[in-house]
Amino acid sequence: MTSAADWTGRVGNVWAAEWQRTDRSLADLAVHLDAAIAHVAPDTGRALDIGCGAGGTSLALAAARPGLAITGIDLSEELVAVARERLAERYRLDPAATQVRFCAGDAVALAQAEEPVDLIVSRHGLMFFPDPVAALAAIRAATTDVATLVFSCFDARARNRFATIADDMTHVAVPPPAGYSPGPFAFSDPRQVAAWLTTAGWHDAEFRQVAFDYVAGEGSDPVADAISFLSRIGAAARPLAEATITDRETMLARLSAALAGHRVGNRLLLPASAWIWRANASGR
DSSP states (O other): OOOGGGGGTHHHHHHHHTHHHHHHHTHHHHHHHHHHHHHHOOSSEEEEEETOTTSHHHHHHHHHOTTEEEEEEESOHHHHHHHHHHHHHHTTTOGGGOOEEEEESOHHHHHHHSOOEEEEEEESOSTTOSSHHHHHHHHHHTEEEEEEEEEEEEOOGGGOHHHHHHHHHHTOOOOOOSSOOOSTTTTOOHHHHHHHHHHTTOEEEEEEEEEEEEEEEESSOHHHHHHHHHTTSSTTHHHHHHSOHHHHHHHHHHHHHHHHTTEETTEEEEEEEEEEEEEESSOO
16 A cells, blocks of 8 residues: 655655546535635634645635635655746746645654644645644644644545446455555545544544546546556556566556546546545544
8 A cells, every 4th residue: 555655755756646537536525625624714714735646625725715824735746846936836926825735754843843733634645644643633733723724535435436447347346455554545434434534533524525536537538548548546556667568568458448438528537535624633
């Protein structure tokens, strides 16, 4: 499974190179997450975006709350560089119109070095800590007593076709991990996540399930675009990279056949599911 350390190297570099297609793939979910964040975000104060990636969530929050100071943090220097480029382009005519900044490094360490924040947000950035309770507790310690935490994470692997389609490709079903393992589906069990949040000092945790379309491909040949994308991002990428030339050709044929049934016009839509969580730093 993908760990935090992977984001400082190859995985982070690939996601940086593919940021437009990764943002596209999660655009339907981002609408729900951005709305949930805006619902509780203060007009002023300080916010922290953990695992900010290419900066999409931070930029959406800045547009909704221009008076809020926002710091986006990611382990990947390459992704942070993309986020900074997007920020500069968005506000090139008026750089003083935003209080957003992006930093590369460990989110917990950087959060503890900052002034306490009033809002913590994350789009799929909390599932990679080796010790989720310790990380959530450290994040709580970096907030004010009136702070809110809003984040998204994937539902079970079985409910996310972009992952299970790799099983069709390899003809090998991936068994669930024994115990906690950092990775895309590490926060898929809401009962477990609720327990972690409570133990870490967060209060009034609430969650809701969001079914969304994962846009894997689009254009005149969305199947080919999806194959290109999934060969670099997600569960199919590693088996394809490690396969022999012959096995790779076989797997690509199977992947193409499995994807074809998900074409809708000029887009390739894979059914996906996520959780959106909200918790408070103090009890009501």
